[in-house]
Amino acid sequence: MNEEIRKLYRTAYGLRKDAVDMVYHARTGHAAPCLSEADILTALYFHVMNLDPANPHWADRDRFVLSKGHASPLYYAVLARRGYFPPEDLMEYRGLNTKLQGHPDMKKCPGVDFTTGSLGNGLAGALGMALIGKKDKKDYRVFAVCGDGELDEGIIWEAATYAGNEHLGRLIVFVDNNGLQSGGAVEKIQDLGDIAARFEACKWHAQTIDGHDMEAILDAVAEAEKVTDKPSVIVAKTIKGKGVSFMEGQYLWHMKAPNDEQYAIACEELERKVKEYE
Amino acid sequence: MESTRTGFGHALLEIAQEREDILVTSADTYRSFALGEFVERFPDRYFEFGIAEQCMITASAGMASEGYTVFSVGYSPFLSMRAVEQIRTFCAYTNQNVKIVAGLGGLSGDTDGVTHQGTEDISMIRAIPNMMLVSPADSVAARAMTKMIADIRTPVYLRLGRGATPIIYDEDQTFELGKALTARDYGTDAAILATGYCVGEAMKAADALKEQGVGVRVLDFHTIKPFDTEAALKACADCGNIVVVEDGSIYGGLAGAVAETFVENGAAPKKFKRLGLTTFGTTGTVPQLAEFFGLDRKALEKTVKDMIG
Numbered sequence: 001m002n003e004e005i006r007k008l009y010r011t012a013y014g015l016r017k018d019a020v021d022m023v024y025h026a027r028t029g030h031a032a033p034c035l036s037e038a039d040i041l042t043a044l045y046f047h048v049m050n051l052d053p054a055n056p057h058w059a060d061r062d063r064f065v066l067s068k069g070h071a072s073p074l075y076y077a078v079l080a081r082r083g084y085f086p087p088e089d090l091m092e093y094r095g096l097n098t099k100l101q102g103h104p105d106m107k108k109c110p111g112v113d114f115t116t117g118s119l120g121n122g123l124a125g126a127l128g129m130a131l132i133g134k135k136d137k138k139d140y141r142v143f144a145v146c147g148d149g150e151l152d153e154g155i156i157w158e159a160a161t162y163a164g165n166e167h168l169g170r171l172i173v174f175v176d177n178n179g180l181q182s183g184g185a186v187e188k189i190q191d192l193g194d195i196a197a198r199f200e201a202c203k204w205h206a207q208t209i210d211g212h213d214m215e216a217i218l219d220a221v222a223e224a225e226k227v228t229d230k231p232s233v234i235v236a237k238t239i240k241g242k243g244v245s246f247m248e249g250q251y252l253w254h255m256k257a258p259n260d261e262q263y264a265i266a267c268e269e270l271e272r273k274v275k276e277y278e
Numbered sequence: 279m280e281s282t283r284t285g286f287g288h289a290l291l292e293i294a295q296e297r298e299d300i301l302v303t304s305a306d307t308y309r310s311f312a313l314g315e316f317v318e319r320f321p322d323r324y325f326e327f328g329i330a331e332q333c334m335i336t337a338s339a340g341m342a343s344e345g346y347t348v349f350s351v352g353y354s355p356f357l358s359m360r361a362v363e364q365i366r367t368f369c370a371y372t373n374q375n376v377k378i379v380a381g382l383g384g385l386s387g388d389t390d391g392v393t394h395q396g397t398e399d400i401s402m403i404r405a406i407p408n409m410m411l412v413s414p415a416d417s418v419a420a421r422a423m424t425k426m427i428a429d430i431r432t433p434v435y436l437r438l439g440r441g442a443t444p445i446i447y448d449e450d451q452t453f454e455l456g457k458a459l460t461a462r463d464y465g466t467d468a469a470i471l472a473t474g475y476c477v478g479e480a481m482k483a484a485d486a487l488k489e490q491g492v493g494v495r496v497l498d499f500h501t502i503k504p505f506d507t508e509a510a511l512k513a514c515a516d517c518g519n520i521v522v523v524e525d526g527s528i529y530g531g532l533a534g535a536v537a538e539t540f541v542e543n544g545a546a547p548k549k550f551k552r553l554g555l556t557t558f559g560t561t562g563t564v565p566q567l568a569e570f571f572g573l574d575r576k577a578l579e580k581t582v583k584d585m586i587g
Contacts, residue, residue: 106343107371107372107373113343114339114340114343115367115368115371115372117367118363118367118368121332121336121364121367121368124332124333124336124340124364125336125337125339125340125343125368126340127333127337127340128336128337128338128339128340128341128342128343128344129340129341129343129344131325131337131340131341132340132341132344135322135323154332155330155332155333155336158327158328158330158332158333159333159336159337161328161330162327162328162330162333162337
């Protein structure tokens with residue numbers, strides 16, 4: 001494993017620790033959905049995307065939309081650690097009238113490109129940005145991360161259809177396919193069938209990867225970039241709650257804060273992982 | 279006779295020739311907004327979503343976030359209800375420069391029936407912070423107000439009709455956003471506060487009543503939000519007898535806005551009557567429906583005469 005990959009894993013586990021800290025401190029929030037997306041967001045923000053945190057509205061930046069907006073703590077941690085605002089602000093999460101609202105708010109939080117939280121809409125917002133990028137012949141890419149549960153929403157497929165027909169090669173979407181949603185297994189709540197095939201039917205380029213394999217994530221983005229005449233979906237197989245033993249694969253941790261004892265265990269496990277990658 | 283949609287489409291074509299930031303998003307509806315020439319001349323500024331209003335509105339917010347002025351055209355029942363969450367959360371909450379252009383407002387969906395009549399649109403949209411709600415009475419007003427809302431950078435709901443309706447204003451009529459227009463001022467026996475299609479009926483009623491020696495003021499609330507509190511209160515103080523008329527729900531509609539304003543400001547009309555819908559619409563032409571639901575000239579005349587006894 002090269003040093004860059006090792007560093008990305010280290011960062012991802014540090015961000016997981018931040019997210020758990022925030023949810024513990026707020027006494028509420030979506031802990032487990034943050035842990036499954038951590039490696040993807042880390043790869044994008046700390047390796048892939050062209051950004052200027054000092055200038056969040058830089059016209060040529062790559063755009064990012066967290067369509068599964070409930071997994072905001074990890075996103076906020078990413079933005080803070082990337083320099084959009086001081087990390088000590090993270091404990092504001094869910095506080096009164098804070099910039100770190102329960103779900104990401106583009107008008108309140110520096111670095112957030114699109115307001116999300118109402119599931120399914122993030123992909124349509126990303127579509128709007130990608131359509132403008134194409135119209136204006138811009139080089140910026142638009143990245144989005146969707147949950148698998150939110151693929152139930154009709155708007156996802158409205159947006160997917162348009163993006164495919166418009167050949168939006170600079171739109172790259174991850175599906176954080178952790179297989180669990182609020183009420184249980186995705187396939188039991190509403191079986192989506194073959195997610196990659198569904199996007200392919202909408203004229204997308206599709207890949208399926210291990211969403212906790214940092215090299216696979218970077219390779220998939222590189223592969224997606226080679227496909228210039230189709231939007232890309234990367235179905236990332238992930239584990240809900242990844243990195244905290246008692247949250248892993250447990251849908252009841254979809255929205256729940258750890259108690260003192262659980263928090264201590266989570267911290268110990270995540271800090272051990274950070275050390276492991278030093 | 280001309281549709282307010284035509285007034286809108288012509289105005290937008292004029293604006294688009296001068297401003298490259300004007301975009302149109304469509305839910306298979308461009309043709310019904312007289313935008314054929316826009317599409318032909320500015321193909322790179324026309325985005326066809328197909329019959330997918332929710333996606334269109336959220337994506338329009340994404341496009342506006344890139345600095346564009348987006349006119350999103352569709353039908354009132356499908357925008358104000360099916361896509362109301364997208365309007366609220368992604369356009370209004372984020373204060374994006376998206377103009378929601380809604381044909382088939384009120385009963386104008388006429389013979390298509392209830393599915394195509396936006397009779398709750400005012401109530402739905404009025405509750406949303408940051409939204410301006412504009413409801414022009416004829417094609418002249420629609421043209422003028424399209425130009426005015428293009429110049430502001432906040433979200434607006436432009437409530438339009440469908441079929442051709444009477445032209446009630448001269449070409450040189452001026453409008454001010456947020457200020458009710460005094461369309462008739464024949465006296466202080468009663469005031470009719472109206473919006474959209476019903477303004478023309480109110481003007482006809484006022485003309486007829488004038489012949490009978492009854493002096494009526496007609497206010498055109500072409501902007502429902504922000505609401506012109508001053509004009510409403512003045513009508514109450516001057517005239518006492520107040521009739522509100524609209525081709526949609528009186529619950530939360532213009533009538534709701536007027537009643538709230540009166541109560542909150544301690545204004546007590548002598549008599550107060552709301553003409554509008556308390557039920558669903560039904561199939562019929564617009565004039566037939568206006569008569570059926572008691573929103574036309576004759577109903578207004580009778581209401582005013584009953585009031586002044």
